[in-house]
Amino acid sequence: MGADRVTAHRVVVVGGGFAGLSAVRALRRAPVEVTLVDRRNFHLFQPLLYQVATGALSPGEIASPLRGILKRQRNATVLLGEVEGFDLGARKVLLGRQANGRSSGELTYDTLVVAAGAGHSYFGNDAWARHAPGLKTVEDALEIRRRILIAFEAAELEQDPERRRAWLTFVVVGGGPTGVELAGQIAEIARGTLRHDFRHMDPSESRVLLVEAGDRVLSAYAGRLPAKAERALVRLGVTPRLSTMVVDVGEGSVTLSEQGGEPAPLRTETVLWAAGVAASPLARALAEEAGLEPDRAGRITVEPDCTLPGHPEVFAIGDMVRVSDGAGGDRGLPGVAQPAIQEGRYVAGRIRERLDGQAEGEPFSYRDKGDMATIGRKAAVADIKGMRFSGALAWLTWLFVHILFLVGLQNRLVVFVRWVLAFVTRGRATRLITGG
């Protein structure tokens, strides 16, 4: 903290997810001083979080400590802390209570990058959260794992056939990639992994319902992929309930309403939420400071170059924003890793350009590398630059890409070992009931 360091251009990045971390890394040779603030000490590879929730991987296998990732990047400092808000006029990030038990004030920036991500949304029905956990954090994944495994244990103990049926009924709400992947994995657990595990009941009697309000799963995917994904789900034993709304979620039941039909209650002890996304509350904090109005999902719309309207020194990227197309609309980028990573790199490039004296730069442009979702063993769908394929080839591509993008050689090898052995043995080694 000597006098020489104060002169460097200070960049504060809020959030160590795909967007924030890629911005920090892309600044590694820039003449700046970067501070990365996150309330967690690790980067989480969210695309594989559902594998933790279903007992195939351990949390430590899809997460990497931020300090470890950045330890050789001498211009980067990691700060473990909660961001409470912003003072855009004074160019300050306001911090909450810190790890040492003190409330340690604020961080001054020259350039701010906010990439605080998103959580789940229950569309105003926050009381459902208790009965239908979503999947965003490591803790969420362990809670979902606990619930799925407890349901089978309870079914084994239960004598009453109706109650047993409720324990063996799993309802996943939301037909996007997370919902499809969760439902497919639960069906595989019931029909494959646990096949020989119980003595008093047959786990393959389980029902796995995938509830989706729209008329198909993976609706963002192109061409025949949604239909193929649906068929693959059915083959695995999942029952897709399309054009169906969730009307209520309570203790031991969920009420569904098919389009035009009466609401019908369904007894189930396990409801999982993969339906709605809401931007981090920091999006709203930023919007209020800048005099903007967030959209219904709490996202703010940023300029085509990812800056906050009226604040060229502030970038906002990732799942908490929509990027304007410069013509009154937005880019409609999906809430997955690739747009976030590319936005992070783009923003780092803009910062470097500005320091080189370039005031104006190209707007952000997204290079779509394709969509993929895995459904189960040898079953996946992929759309890579218009090349659409499914089945075992898509599945192998999915495995390869996900191992490639995992952070850390140790995690890559460990996940590879787990997947090879899980394929051979149909085992899921990490199905522990912990916490709770």
Next chain:
Amino acid sequence: MGADRVTAHRVVVVGGGFAGLSAVRALRRAPVEVTLVDRRNFHLFQPLLYQVATGALSPGEIASPLRGILKRQRNATVLLGEVEGFDLGARKVLLGRQANGRSSGELTYDTLVVAAGAGHSYFGNDAWARHAPGLKTVEDALEIRRRILIAFEAAELEQDPERRRAWLTFVVVGGGPTGVELAGQIAEIARGTLRHDFRHMDPSESRVLLVEAGDRVLSAYAGRLPAKAERALVRLGVTPRLSTMVVDVGEGSVTLSEQGGEPAPLRTETVLWAAGVAASPLARALAEEAGLEPDRAGRITVEPDCTLPGHPEVFAIGDMVRVSDGAGGDRGLPGVAQPAIQEGRYVAGRIRERLDGQAEGEPFSYRDKGDMATIGRKAAVADIKGMRFSGALAWLTWLFVHILFLVGLQNRLVVFVRWVLAFVTRGRATRLITGG
């Protein structure tokens, strides 16, 4: 549950640790019906738990689901449930609340094997537990990991030198294998793993104190091994505080008293407890039913054949018992995996012999396969059948034996991968701050 099954000899085993699980597995070809009751759904490989607590391994890598281990053993049933007590007269195990939310009564046995293990003891100072967590469960390990990592984060944020020093002072209480291994690993984290991770403080300024009431560490080990272990600890940066008692543990401090000296308070934010062991409360429940008096650690003394005095149909094994030598003393077996495993197999053998009509059998005899403890990178001590060695060879032996004894091929390979890479990179990939 057909009529044919009721006729089989019913064995109930309480506890899926080393003792209970090895009894169940050794009964796989016996004409019995075994029910294994555990409140956790997995077997935990406790000898590596300290590696979870220090961010080298994930919980799922040292645990295996009991149902998975026993799925091919058709005469074994796993019951997830809490045992509340015993009715030895009626030959019943009394169960508490079960996974399906009901209190499902009792289990009738012909032979009972109780192997409920041990927890920590604070020698009557239970208020210390909050400030000085022990290491027995997966949850304990994650809490210790959280505390160690938070301490470094807090030190990085802390401006006040005295408070920073308190955050960088780690006190491990107890110089047995767990305490030695924990202290050694914390020193390695401070001096190796985190070397380049911080910008505002130097983690190698940490102090790691190993407090032991006796005059040497690993006092149960023979010959010069304790002295060698102590030297290895010092080389790693651990300060052994021998002949030193813990007088008090409070918020932010621990009070130590060297033999004959005045109690002196020491500021520290991290105290870890590896000192005392107390038998499971089920030992007391069993003792009360059988009219026995447990020892100070809550253990009951069983007959030389591991039966409960007066109850030849009840075996008690593992860390919750002392095995009588038949001459008024006890065997003095250490609380590690090998005696527990051998007792489990022995008891299974006795059950088979009885069913074959052999009323009397040989008493349990322990085959000492040796002691080992690892201190750090290329540093360990071993005493295998009187062959005492230390250093890199002992360390490699330790690694090999522990991978060999881990349950599950998947976990073995994963741990192997992690260890090889951790050795090369000095990295600890699973140092996540979760929960709390």
